[in-house]
Amino acid sequence: MELQNKVAVVTGGCTGIGRATAVALADAGVRAVAASWTRSAEAAEEFARVVARHGCEAMTVRADVADDTAVRAFADSVLERFGRADVLVNNAGTTRAVSEADLDGLSDEIWHELLDVNVVGAFRSTRALAPALREAAGAVVNISSISAYRAGGSSIAYGVSKAAMLQLTRNLASALAPDVRVNAVAPGTVATRWQTALHGEEGFAERALAEREHVPLRRTAEPGHVAQAVLGLLGMDMVTGETVVVDGGKHVRY
Template identity: 55%
Template sequence: MDLKGTVAVITGGGTGIGAAVAERLARKGAAAVVVGYSRSAGEAQETVARLESLGCKAEALAADVSDDAAVRRMAERVRAAHGRVDVLVCNAGMTRWVPFPDLEGLTDDVWRQIMGVNLMGAFYCARAFAPDLRAARGAIVNVASVAGLHPTGSSIAYGVSKAALLQLTRDLAAALAPEVRVNAVAPGMVATRWHIDRVGEQVFAEMATKEELKAPLRRTARPEHVAQLVTALLESDMVTGETLVGDGGRHLTY
């Protein structure tokens, strides 16, 4: 896929990985990028301003991806404004930090929230935008995690949601073929506000150093690295149903 002139929708696009993907698409010549967000309104508007400074038409739209009706409304608005959708990046995600041994901490509410955003949100978006993506012979990239491949991450529920997202990726690749390609990226630790704000800069730096010593490439990913993976999959016309791991090779040492 030539990304020049495309229309892209990025959920969770206001901050971190989503914002980096949006900027990379703009730099590659996307005609329009829709920045989806649920809570980060200010950051989403800042992302829109950066995209517009790069010559890309941009818009921030609020939508709770765990709400099917809200997703369908977003799709209708994008369709009316732009007439087409070539790219869908399902990046919206959430977690609750529950130590693995604390099984009682995985309440029904925790499961519903995490699965609702991380899994059902991606499905709702794919379903709502499927007609547009089929018409454009477009592509979807789901942002998963190495927690969906190994017993690691913020909680069991988070890892299960990302493992399910990887299976959804394969299933959608089969369901939407031949018109639409569907792939996923699985980053490891990424230096984003999502991680840093929870533990603080010093603790995060210590955690990152420990992980770097276990990773062959000896580095911690930044949002820009994940954006590279996303656009690589979007541009790879013969790839569908695949997961691209981006953790500096850390998965080789588990």
Template identity: 50%
Template sequence: MVDSDNTIAGAVAIVTGGGTGIGRAVCLALAARGASAVVVSYSRSTQEAEAVVAELLAAGCRARAVRADVRDESAVAQLVASTISDFGGIDILVNNAGATRMIAFGDLDAITDDDWDLVLGVNIRGAFTVTRAAAAALRRSEGSVVNVASIAGYRATGSSIPYGVSKAGTIQLTRGLAVALAPEVRVNSVSPGSVTSRWMGDLIGEDVAAERREKESALIPLGSVATPEDVAEAIIALIDARFVTGQDIIVDGGKHLLY
């Protein structure tokens, strides 16, 4: 049950991709704001998800880690059902699970059907599948959904063309869901720019990622790339914003204003 004066105190939340990076930061931010329970959904990062659960429990927040590929409707249905069974409902959903492939923009022949299926399947269809499965519970609680998109949804930048297309689609999915689930449920999204996280280091190597972050920081009005906690702060703000729906917030330190 959510406190009428605090949209997060007492809330039950599901965070997909909750074991690392932005997802982990969101889980901990929700606990810090008094969430009653946080379900850390993950697909591969088992140890990391369990570590986040331990942090949440230490903070006094009930928590579980649930393995669920967001493309798998039966796994998603079980994720939602177990959350309701264990914790009584769902108040907050953060669709953070994401996938990409590193493919140079000029190398069109390198983009395969499998690349499209993976990236669109996780980033768009996955977010839709989880939201649809949780919709009835979110309507009952008059809850909130936040999708994690990307600045790549606005500009021809990022890891690959499929990734940018998927994030543009996430922004439009947010708008469509905001209309479909109104007036009970608010649906918004955030579009981070560069973020300091393990994800990019895993893709291109930490040394290369660190060099890229240093160069990019010089182009950002606020002087640095975002941390996962910076993005989590924006997500929390959207959860708190009772009369905002269908909106995307760019979290890039102002870089999009100049480049």
């Protein structure tokens, strides 16, 4: 897929992996990146400045992927402003830290929230933009997680939601073929605000150091490493329904 002058949409795109992906898309030649956000207007403003410095028009809209009306309005605003959508990166996600052994702590409310945002949210966004993506012969990349393959992680519900996202990827690859390719990236530990929010600055540093002792590449991934995989999948014109794991080889020693 040639990215020059294309329009990309990144849900949850104003920080971390989403912002790194938007910058990588800008550097690859897209003319505009539209990002949704839910929490920080300040982060959205900074996103727009960063993307503009990379020679790309930026658009930010407050839109919760758990709200179908907001998702459809976001899609409409993208098409109204730019006239097209060629790439969709379903990056918006959430979690709750609940110990694996604490079954009673994993309430129905948490299950519904995580599945609604992480799985149904990606479906809503894809559905809303599907006509435009079909018209553009575009591509979708879903951001899943190594937690889709491994027990553990922030909670059972999070891992299940990310595993479901892989099945969603396969189903959408079939449903949108032959016009739109749909793939996924499953990051391992990535140095983002997400991790420090879960574990604290010192806690995450200690966890990352310990992990590097047995991860084959002996490094902790940065958001840009995930963005590399996203752009790699966008460039693979005969690949659909697949997932690339970005974890420094952690999964091979599970």
